[in-house]
Amino acid sequence: MTRAGTTAPVAHRPGAGSLLLAQLRYSVVGLWRVRVVLIFTFVLPLVWLLVVGAIAGNETIDSASGVRVMQFVTPVALSMGVLYAAYPTVAISLAEARELGILKRLRGTPLPAWTYLAGRIGGALVFALGSVAASLAVGVLGFGVQIVWRTLLATVVTLVVGIACFATLGLAVAALAPSQSFAQGASIGTAVGLTFVSGLFSFGGSVPAWLETIGDVFPLKPFNELLQSQFNPFHPGAGWDWGKLAVVAGWAAAAALVAVRFFRWDAGLRGGGSPAPAVPPSPVPTLMAAPRAQTRRPPSAAAMVLAQARFALRAAWRDPGSIFFALVMPVGLYALILATQGQDAGEMSGVPFPVFYAASMVAYGAGVAVFLNLPEAVMVARDRGVLKRLRGTPLQTWQYLAGRTLAGLAFTVVIAAAVLAVGVAFYDVTVTAAGLLVGLVVLQVGALTMTACGFAVASRVPNAKSVGAVGLVILLPLSFFSDVFVVGGPEWMRTVGSFFPLLHVQRVLKAAWDPGGAEIAWASLGVLLLWLVVAGAVAVRFFRWETRAGQ
DSSP, X not given: OOOTTOOOOOOOOOOHHHHHHHHHHHHHHHHHTOHHHHIIIIXXXXXXXXXXXXXXXXXXXXXXXXXXXXXXXXXXXXXXXXXXXXHHHHHHHHHHHHXXXXXXXXXXXXXXXXXXXXXXXXXXXXXXXXXXXXXXXXXXXXXXXXXXXXXXXXXXXXXXXXXXXXXXXXXXXHHHOSSHHHHHHHHHHXXXXXXXXXXXXXXXXXXXXXXXXXXHHSSHHHHHHHHHHHTOTTSOSSSOOHHHHHHHHHHHHHHHHHHHHHOOSSSSOTXXXXXXXXXXXXXXXXXXXXXXXXXXXXXXXXXXXXXXXXXXXXXXXXXXXXXXXIIIHHHXXXXXXXXXXXXXXXXXXXXXXHHHXXXXXXXXXXXXXXXXXXXXXXXXXXXXXHHHHGGGSSOOHHHHHHHHHHHHHHHHHHHXXXXXXXXXXXXXXXXXXXXXXXXXXXXXXXXXXXXXXXXXHHTTSSSHHHHHHHHHHHHHHHHHHTTSSSSSOOHHHHHHHTTSHHHHHHHHHHHHTOTTOOOOOHHHHXXXXXXXXXXXXXXXXXXXXXXXXTO
């Protein structure tokens, strides 16, 4: 109650501007904590820019103007940053919010729906501009890239239209995706595919005419060509190309229509029903049927390990993100690169190029499966207290880890089989029976080594999100230094890569699959075994089964 003559204070509802700013801050903070967004938005464009700068050099093209080679490479890094910041970011964040019930609960709050969506898109805008600023700073300060001031207005408009296009594409994917994991796999997967189809990873090289045609249809290639033209100091005019800009804007309009038509605010099925709540399977396998009157012997250690392996394989198969990055992406890149280079691309390191690149893609897929995904899954279990609770179950911790590791090794065999199947079916790859056997053995050694390295990294970081971020920061640069994403680079890059396991996994597989006769690359095998011992010792010494207080 209030006293006579006094008036109760009236709470004023915040205005639309205040709500929008609050949602923008919330979006930026949330995205900053998502390691996939950070890696693909900032790390990948910067790593690509630095690696291409190291490979291509930065010679002066025109002494009078001082224009250098990287003047024409930096716009590609800007295009990559805008794509990965605006497209997967919006798709993943909105699909996750719907899956967690956040979008559904918005109906009971005074927050307008458009404000929430604008905050998500605004967060993507901030990240995209941050990526552009980071890549541009490296280009200007590190490589002497010049800003073409007469095209500045056209560049700003192009960036705005491009960010709007890719953000609305993210809205469309979020509207169609049934889950957050599907949205993550679909958005990042199609973004990676667009990067290759649009020629962003083939700077200085030629691509087939059919690939050029496909790239012209999608928005990334015209967007990238606009930026390259606007950064070209020898190109006349103010940098406007209304035809290419119309293609990018047209994709934005089409994606917006799809998003409006199919966007859902709750995770219910489109048919009107609601899905049954997902109950994650227990990591402790149910190996016995319902108890009977007679006493049954407890399951053996081997049965427990195999049950854990089956559980881990089912969990991986149900995760679209894991399947895409570890299996679909290596197989797709293998087919795409060989289609671009041609079947008769010659030899590389003494073997036909299709065999060489098959070894590279299998090494990369195995790295994703056992260096990234496997330790991260175990760390997630630890963060949730699963490993701590194992003490009260018949499942011992070593059986849990052995089953997970066995599943990872099995998954690497699936990756190798898929890549080789594409090579045999379309590119005349021939592997002898002895090569298959030797390749299987050395692949398991390499996979065990990368598993030990992954757990060594996991033992030194605080949580699952950190192990994923640190692992990606390690794996992506090593892929450029290990003949995975860059083939035939400077010798110093290969020298750096030779200190780490990824390149040696590629070398032992290449030697095993040599159509001239299977061989064992003993030197590389020795390096892998050394890493296995050292990384395994670090993992055993420092790995913790419980989270520390305050984490």
